[in-house]
Amino acid sequence: MVEWTDAERTAIIGLWGKLNIDEIGPQALSRCLIVYPWTQRYFSTFGNLSSPAAIMGNAKVAAHGRTVMGGLERAIKNMDNIKATYAALSVMHSEKLHVDPDNFKLLADCITVCAAMKFGPSGFNADIQEAWQKFLSVVVSALGRQYH
């Protein structure tokens, strides 16, 4: 089981409380599709992804960004049990969506960059970054857990 210090818990919940998931979801997913273009392979039904502008203006990308953040919310609400909470999601990403689990880390890094841009040097200091990245790495690990 993951051990969270009080400081980490506070930092993670605090950061989450200040995030607007309707804002960061679309931002992070767009950035992921732009910075790591091979991730576009999973979104062939999303329409025009031909340029950064197209990606950032794509309504399906935005909607899916919000969906992803909704998934993250479940982890926030179940921080002591993320592995179990994500079991079905992990199976789905493996069996139905066939997503290479390496991609989870790429999206996590983009979420981190977007949070850094939003909160700046004091809102996203080294301690907060540590807690946040620890949280995301637990999420990433849980999502990849049911692959076989």
Place this chain on the structure above:
Amino acid sequence: MSLTAKDKAAVTALWAKVSGKADEIGHDALNRMLAVYPQTKTYFSHWKDLSPGSAPVKKHGKTVMGGVAEAVSKIDDLTSGLLNLSELHAFQLRVDPANFKILSHNILVVLAILFPTEFTPEAHVAMDKFLSALSLALAEKYR
């Protein structure tokens, strides 16, 4: 994933905007690396003080960004341009190359924090590619 002309132009343009704060960027990136990836501290056991703001961390941030600046100036041929630095890292420092990725990530995070307007997705992808290419050039002489 080699650097296109567009990538090089984007990196050069971004560097022009951020190089004034190079020391600060290096310092903050190192602080974050040591805090978020504690295994990286193993390379600095010879420093008395690893806390944020300490003199050795500050000085080393400056050194690292000096290397980045050199890489920007030699962006058209990183492998030959960074040969000396590669030999240093391969034979003397022997830093596991996996750590180049870790430091690169933290440099990107600090750029995002200090330059939220300039660090557009386009600038981000170019910089990420550049730091990857830099890391590869740095690992050239390892084996």
